[in-house]
Amino acid sequence: GNSVTQMEGPVTLSEEAFLTINCTYTATGYPSLFWYVQYPGEGLQLLLKATKADDKGSNKGFEATYRKETTSFHLEKGSVQVSDSAVYFCALTIMIYNQGGKLIFGQGTELSVKP
Amino acid sequence: GAVVSQHPSWVICKSGTSVKIECRSLDFQATTMFWYRQFPKQSLMLMATSNEGSKATYEQGVEKDKFLINHASLTLSTLTVTSAHPEDSSFYICSARGRRSYNEQFFGPGTRLTVL
Numbered sequence: 001g002n003s004v005t006q007m008e009g010p011v012t013l014s015e016e017a018f019l020t021i022n023c024t025y026t027a028t029g030y031p032s033l034f035w036y037v038q039y040p041g042e043g044l045q046l047l048l049k050a051t052k053a054d055d056k057g058s059n060k061g062f063e064a065t066y067r068k069e070t071t072s073f074h075l076e077k078g079s080v081q082v083s084d085s086a087v088y089f090c091a092l093t094i095m096i097y098n099q100g101g102k103l104i105f106g107q108g109t110e111l112s113v114k115p
Numbered sequence: 116g117a118v119v120s121q122h123p124s125w126v127i128c129k130s131g132t133s134v135k136i137e138c139r140s141l142d143f144q145a146t147t148m149f150w151y152r153q154f155p156k157q158s159l160m161l162m163a164t165s166n167e168g169s170k171a172t173y174e175q176g177v178e179k180d181k182f183l184i185n186h187a188s189l190t191l192s193t194l195t196v197t198s199a200h201p202e203d204s205s206f207y208i209c210s211a212r213g214r215r216s217y218n219e220q221f222f223g224p225g226t227r228l229t230v231l
Contacts, residue, residue: 036222043121043208043224044159089158093219101212103149103220105158 002027006090006106013080013113021075021109023064023090031092032101033057033066033073038087038108047075047088080113087111118142119211121223128199129231136194136226138209144189145211149220150182153206165192199230 007022025031032051036044048057053068062077073090087108093101118141128134138148147166151159165171165186173179181203183195192211196203206227210220 032219034219041225041227044210044222046219046221049219101220102161102164103210107158108156110156 002031002092002094002104004090004092004104004106006088006109009087009108009110011109011111013111015082015113015115016079017113019075019077019080019084019111021088021090021111023073023075023106025071025073025090025092027071027092027094029094031094033064034091034093034103035062035064035073035075036089036091036105038089040086044089080111082113082115085111085113117213117221119145119209119221119223121207121209121226123226124224125227125229127229127231130200131198133195133197134199134228136196136207136209136228138192138194138211138223140190140211140213140221143211143213143215145192146189146214147212148186148192149210149212150184150192150194151208151210153208153225155206159208162194196228199228201230204228204230 004025034049035047037047048059050057050066056065064073064075087110089108090106091103120139122137150162153159162177163171163173171184186192208225210222212220
C-alpha cells in the first residue's frame with residue numbers, strides 16, 4: 001500500500017541549531033512528495049515539494065531531496081528560529097484514475113525551538 | 116493566488132443540532148475539494164472528496180448521512196455535520212485543487228467545531 005512514516009516528535013531544539021526531520025514512504029508508481037507546516041490553530045501551508053526523483057524542494061531555508069533509492073524525503077534546515085515552531089507533515093500524492101491526486105499524510109512531527 | 120477560505124473559523128453548538136461549514140476557493144476554480152478531520156496532535160484524516168456537480172466520494176468508515184457534502188459550484192463546497200454530538204468535536208480542514216494544479220492541494224485555515 002501507500003504510506004508515509006515520519007520520525008516521532010516532539011523535537012526540541014535551540015535557536016540556530018540544525019534540523020532534520022526524517023520521512024520515508026512506500027508507494028506504487030511515482031508519487032509527488034510534499035512537506036506541509038501547520039502553525040498552532042491554523043490550517044496547513046505548503047512548505048516545499050518535489051515531483052520526481054533527485055528533485056530538491058526548498059523554501060524559507062528548508063530543503064528536502066526526493067531520494068528514490070532510499071524512498072526518503074527528509075526535511076532539513078541549517079539554522080532554525082523560534083518562529084519555525086510548528087507541526088510538520090510529510091505527504092505524498094498518488095494518482096487515482098479519474099480522480100487526480102489523493103494526499104497521504106505522515107503522522108506529523110512537532111518542532112519546538114527555544115530561544 | 117490559490118487562496119482557500121473557510122467559514123466559520125470556529126463554532127460551538129448544542130448536541131443534536133446541525134452545523135454547516137463553508138469552503139471557498141477565492142481566486143481559482145476548484146474542480147475538486149477535499150474534507151479532512153484532525154484530532155488534537157494527530158494527522159489529517161481524509162473524510163471525502165467532492166467534484167463539482169457530482170456526489171462526494173466518502174472514505175471508508177465515514178458516515179455519509181452524518182457528514183453531508185455539497186459541491187454546488189466551482190468555488191464553494193459545504194460540509195454539514197448533522198445531529199452533532201460531542202464526539203464530532205474536531206478540527207475540520209478543507210482543501211481545493213484546480214484544473215492547473217493536478218497534484219497540489221491548497222488548504223483552508225480550518226474550522227474548530229465544539230459540540231456541547
